[in-house]
Amino acid sequence: MSEKKKDELLNDHNHDGIDRRGFLKCMAWAGTGAFCVMKGGVLNSYSMSRISEISTADMMGELSFVQISDSHMGFNKPANPDVAGTLKAAVDKINGLTAVPEFMLHTGDISHLSKPEEFDTVDQILKGAKPKDVFYVPGEHDVLNDDGKQFLERYGKGSKGAGWYSFDKKGTHFMGLVNVMNLKAGGLGTLGHEQLEWMEDDVKHLKHSTPIVVFAHIPLWSVYPEWGWGTDDSAQALAYLKKFGSVTVLNGHIHQTMQKVEGNVTFHTAASTAFPQPQPGKADSPGPMKVPAEQLRSVLGITDVNYVQGQHALAVVDSSLA
């Protein structure tokens, strides 16, 4: 029960009809989208249908960026025979946002089979996006056959180890982590000792008031370990971030939006731009979920994130491609 309570929100500040019990369910409901503002560790949520009622000031922060995930370029099965088309639709969505995002994060599974032409296609499509900078972390599909060598050559310039790195934008500290390498039989995602040591050192000198954004492919919280949806040593990583007032963790991998708040940390997973996956335990396996063609774009999407300085607010908005 106490574990469950941690997942729940304290108040329905904005009277959007999403009560504390219904909130998680709503967030997990792929395709509906939600707008979230975190203030002092409390998350307020708005359903996308009422987004016009939110003031522009709340939506336009001093820093805005967009997260895309799981493009799976090269996938060509019935769940989505045109993943290039839906990635282009994601780019159109990004280009249509009111505030042009400063950059993009891609949380992995750029390619389906780590083929050079798959990465090339994604690079070409993303060139059409207004934000020019893209920060990548690998998914397990990006490091097949070569232990991530190609990924590092393409996207890992200046990174450490298997491709982890950090950077600062307008007072927010971003950390790109790699949890898809050296996976152990029977286990989940892994950060590994070397990366954890780097993390501890990387945040040591930051002020506690510095907002932290961590992004990695596999969720850094236990979404559904039975399907491998979690990271074995994420608790250690999060322990290094305990002192910070605002921590946002952005992941992909599970091809659906989900959110959880635990103390100072907001966890968020993004939709895929390629194909949806079933809700945890709602199918025999986490394989691609087939939906009628006309519904496909409603279960794919992008995530837009705004940070409003001085308000300790980070707003996470999921939009479907429909």
Added chain:
Amino acid sequence: MRRSVFITGLAAALVLGMGVFGTGRKGSVTSAQEKTSTMEVKIDNFSFGPVTLTVPVGTTVTWTNRDDIPHTVVSTDDPKTFKSKVLDTDEKFSFTLSKAGTYPYFCSIHPKMTGKVIVQ
């Protein structure tokens, strides 16, 4: 692209089949001791079937990926006895186990997927 890979897989299976039939025709060339048999492991719904396979020494085990998502077949020992490249849908990986022992293995992309081959 995928079609050509699939055809290669089929061709390999045919060659394998011919090899097995061939032992009959070329009995004088292949001694009984070198005779091999083939056992199949199917990958369905993110699991290996059968999870545990018991085979005699010298058996060639062939794994077939029947999922929409790629998988691998990698033994957990060090150094690794066998390690497949990534297997897309309908692709196969074969390995001949010539020494007795227990060989646990997993999918290095989805490590929750585990299985083992007991060679005796």
